[in-house]
Amino acid sequence: MSVPKSLAIIAGAGPGTGAAIARAFASKGFAVALLARTASNLATLESEISQSGGTAASFPTDLTQPRALQETFKSIQAKFPESQLKVAVFNLNTRWTVKPFLELQEEEFNGVVQGQIGSAFRFSQLALKDLKKEGGTLIFTGATAATRGSAKFAALATASFAVRALSQSLAREFQPQGVHVAHAIIDGIIDTERAQAITGSSVSAATGERLDPSEIAKAFVYLHEQAPSAWTHELDLRPSKGKW
Amino acid sequence: MSVPKSLAIIAGAGPGTGAAIARAFASKGFAVALLARTASNLATLESEISQSGGTAASFPTDLTQPRALQETFKSIQAKFPESQLKVAVFNLNTRWTVKPFLELQEEEFNGVVQGQIGSAFRFSQLALKDLKKEGGTLIFTGATAATRGSAKFAALATASFAVRALSQSLAREFQPQGVHVAHAIIDGIIDTERAQAITGSSVSAATGERLDPSEIAKAFVYLHEQAPSAWTHELDLRPSKGKW
Amino acid sequence: MSVPKSLAIIAGAGPGTGAAIARAFASKGFAVALLARTASNLATLESEISQSGGTAASFPTDLTQPRALQETFKSIQAKFPESQLKVAVFNLNTRWTVKPFLELQEEEFNGVVQGQIGSAFRFSQLALKDLKKEGGTLIFTGATAATRGSAKFAALATASFAVRALSQSLAREFQPQGVHVAHAIIDGIIDTERAQAITGSSVSAATGERLDPSEIAKAFVYLHEQAPSAWTHELDLRPSKGKW
Amino acid sequence: MSVPKSLAIIAGAGPGTGAAIARAFASKGFAVALLARTASNLATLESEISQSGGTAASFPTDLTQPRALQETFKSIQAKFPESQLKVAVFNLNTRWTVKPFLELQEEEFNGVVQGQIGSAFRFSQLALKDLKKEGGTLIFTGATAATRGSAKFAALATASFAVRALSQSLAREFQPQGVHVAHAIIDGIIDTERAQAITGSSVSAATGERLDPSEIAKAFVYLHEQAPSAWTHELDLRPSKGKW
Numbered sequence A, B, C, D: 001m002s003v004p005k006s007l008a009i010i011a012g013a014g015p016g017t018g019a020a021i022a023r024a025f026a027s028k029g030f031a032v033a034l035l036a037r038t039a040s041n042l043a044t045l046e047s048e049i050s051q052s053g054g055t056a057a058s059f060p061t062d063l064t065q066p067r068a069l070q071e072t073f074k075s076i077q078a079k080f081p082e083s084q085l086k087v088a089v090f091n092l093n094t095r096w097t098v099k100p101f102l103e104l105q106e107e108e109f110n111g112v113v114q115g116q117i118g119s120a121f122r123f124s125q126l127a128l129k130d131l132k133k134e135g136g137t138l139i140f141t142g143a144t145a146a147t148r149g150s151a152k153f154a155a156l157a158t159a160s161f162a163v164r165a166l167s168q169s170l171a172r173e174f175q176p177q178g179v180h181v182a183h184a185i186i187d188g189i190i191d192t193e194r195a196q197a198i199t200g201s202s203v204s205a206a207t208g209e210r211l212d213p214s215e216i217a218k219a220f221v222y223l224h225e226q227a228p229s230a231w232t233h234e235l236d237l238r239p240s241k242g243k244w
Helices: A017-027 A038-053 A068-079 A106-134 A154-177 A195-198 A213-225 B017-027 B039-051 B068-079 B108-133 B155-177 B194-197 B213-225 C017-027 C039-052 C068-079 C108-135 C154-177 C193-199 C213-225 D017-027 D039-051 D068-079 D106-134 D152-178 D193-199 D213-225
Strands: A006-011 A031-036 A055-060 A084-090 A138-145 A179-186 A234-237 B007-013 B031-036 B057-058 B084-090 B136-143 B179-186 B234-237 C006-011 C029-036 C055-058 C085-090 C136-144 C181-184 C236-237 D008-010 D029-036 D055-060 D085-091 D134-143 D179-186 D234-237
Touching: A006 A106, A006 B213, A017 A038, A017 A055, A017 A084, A017 A213, A031 A038, A031 A068, A031 D068, A038 A055, A055 A068, A068 A106, A084 A106, A084 A213, A084 B057, A084 C039, A084 C236, A106 A138, A106 A154, A106 D106, A106 D152, A138 A213, A138 B108, A154 A179, A154 D152, A179 A213, A179 B017, A179 B031, A213 A234, A213 C006, A234 B234, B007 B108, B017 B031, B017 B057, B017 B084, B017 B213, B031 B039, B031 B068, B031 D134, B057 B068, B057 D068, B068 B108, B084 B213, B108 B136, B108 B155, B108 C108, B108 C154, B108 D152, B136 B213, B136 C055, B155 B179, B155 C017, B155 C108, B155 C154, B179 B213, B213 B234, C006 C108, C017 C029, C017 C055, C017 C085, C017 C213, C017 D068, C029 C039, C029 C068, C068 C108, C085 C108, C085 C213, C085 D234, C108 C136, C108 C154, C108 C181, C136 C154, C136 C213, C154 C181, C154 C213, C154 D106, C181 C213, C193 D017, C193 D085, C193 D234, C236 D234, D008 D017, D008 D106, D017 D029, D017 D055, D017 D085, D017 D213, D029 D039, D039 D055, D055 D068, D068 D106, D085 D106, D106 D134, D106 D152, D106 D179, D134 D152, D179 D213, D213 D234
Parallel strands: A006 A031, A006 A084, A031 A055, A084 A138, A138 A179, A179 A234, B007 B031, B007 B084, B031 B057, B084 B136, B136 B179, B179 B234, C006 C029, C006 C085, C029 C055, C085 C136, C136 C181, C181 C236, D008 D029, D008 D085, D029 D055, D085 D134, D134 D179, D179 D234
Antiparallel strands: none
């Protein structure tokens, strides 16, 4: 089987949304580079995609580590030397806790905020250098916290507003150069195995109570497939029964 | 040929965006009801859709007239008694002029503002009654003026903010009831014949300098095809080279 | 006693916020023209202001009636021929009801929406013609509904978004010409007699649970007193304990 | 002369806006703690305030250094042991450059982004602990870049969005506890000595072409003086002739 000509990098390909996005682009014929911290998760996903006839490779890495990402991009190129980067997705999940502001340790705050911003910065620079060559799409996964700073959500809101700012600034700079930059606001609970375990699995995504990761992934594919005459920079995605 | 089971009503099916949206839903197998003021334009579009194997019918009407729309909905039902309304698009174009506020006559201001708001209100009520039955999608075409009130754009901004407010309010009320309500912000010059005539046709939509009506139409079809677990209420659409 | 050189027109000077704004400008030495529907309320307010040493005159009028406002402006000028308009406040309260959209009659919707928009349009035109002469301030009282379209709030949201659009558009056109145009977002329950009657008067504005009309009024005076080198177009006002 | 009972800390009291804010609170009878990097500037300002009969003390410090601020707060308390913190202003100016994103070094980006966010976080925690005791006001100086990510402004936009997120989150958490948290969007060129040197001083702030620092400062004093029944979280400030 020949290697696909188009490459998609999914930064944050853990179980849930990231994995669904990876599957979606693989099924569209992209070689998919899977980046996340936990090697075993990536291996499972890689194997699943391969068995479905797709092309994927795992690159276990901690995106928040300043030097790691540049090495990873080199490894990706070494793995897929004939493929051109067309899609780059920044989907980093950082653990955070709802917590009174005065109880928040600086390390914890930085872990979320600098973790998100630093990795978004580095990922964007590395991806844009490649995406500029033939055009392509850079998508950031955002959240409700990107538009509203709620009480006890200081770390998440700060990180999410910041990533949204970066995505807007990049859209305005790089869209005229042929790179579509989009920001997806995921507004609601995603129906992951973890959410099912916590809440009981009786409520299914099909009822419009939770976000189905594979439907989020379809939106990302749609964004990439938009023609340059009508690009979307920002869209929201929420379950039909979600409160907002 | 059997009549399609699903019906789409395009309120504002004039040349350009409205016609493109009509074509797009017709090609997806919808019976399409075409509403606009100029009968001859509708006849041309209806004939074009029919020749492509689609199903369409024209309903010439002035959407801004309070009583006209109710009659039109009855005529549509009489024409397509077996079809269920699944998609309703509000795409009214009102003529307006960039004009210093103190030179704006009240009639002119009302023509734009009450024209838009009144017809959006009536269209929404009539469409939602039907859309609620089996679920469906109500889409409003909006503009940059829906998020920014510029100097000398008082009438357009007032109308556009108002329609956006209506669409948000309806989304929050009807999405839990199964009707997807979306607002598309069209940000840029649409590549219509009129725009080509004014500016010279040398600049093509393919270069990302203008919005291609058929690409806008694809976004509307996409919105309808989203699953209830990940509905978009608002997205922007602009050419890659557009300033914003 | 000499008549003040500066005139403030309060369109919507009914009990509560409007009356408080009138009192505040009167105490700053403005002649205050009081506009509202109920003559008896205005008479009480006028008398109260006069007894405090201020200058006020009542102009009972229905702001939503197309022709009424022009006559009222003539009457104001006849009453205060030596005073120059410096402050114009649009503070129209329209009765509206939280109501499912499909139960909303067109007359009711129009009553709120066209009532607000039409009177805002006419008031703005008449006021700006005078305010332009020597500079001054035009302030619109807005609400949370100006930034968020909630379920069952279609009429209020549509009207409030529209007025905000108008105020933005006017700010961008008239501020360079010397007229400060501001939009105040009142976010919360105002501590009026009516609110006290409904909820019981035990909760006082001083605790930060409700908005005190006289504190809102101070903000309006502050906006007028800003120097042209640092004008505020929009501010929010809410009680410290308000949820938002 | 007795030491004032109320203390204001101005974090970022350099020439221009910060100095003007310090002067404004000093003239209202606050003891003012002046924080900035350059000791000589602070000394000049402190001396100027003292000669006007005010109370001020200089605390030269680099706000972006993690440990510095805690020491500074201790020094402030040692200097003004009888004064209660009532006003805390975060007005950090970071040098940044309009620069294509791909030319931005990570150190430079971090200098702006982590510099702003980290110091805003630490300053907020230290200030809120004191402000909670008797109530008070925490104000963040923001910019247009807090609401719009422009091309080549990635660092400034990212930092400014982030600080705005923090301020919103803190307002929602601490306002019910009696601390007023506000975010001022300064939209335009401030008429500092530096701006005058760059552009020639012929254009004066009085004409509404630039922001006068002392008028910005009045807005900060106004925010502090608002009663809890009508607090403003966000306002914009721009010169009357500013484009926006």
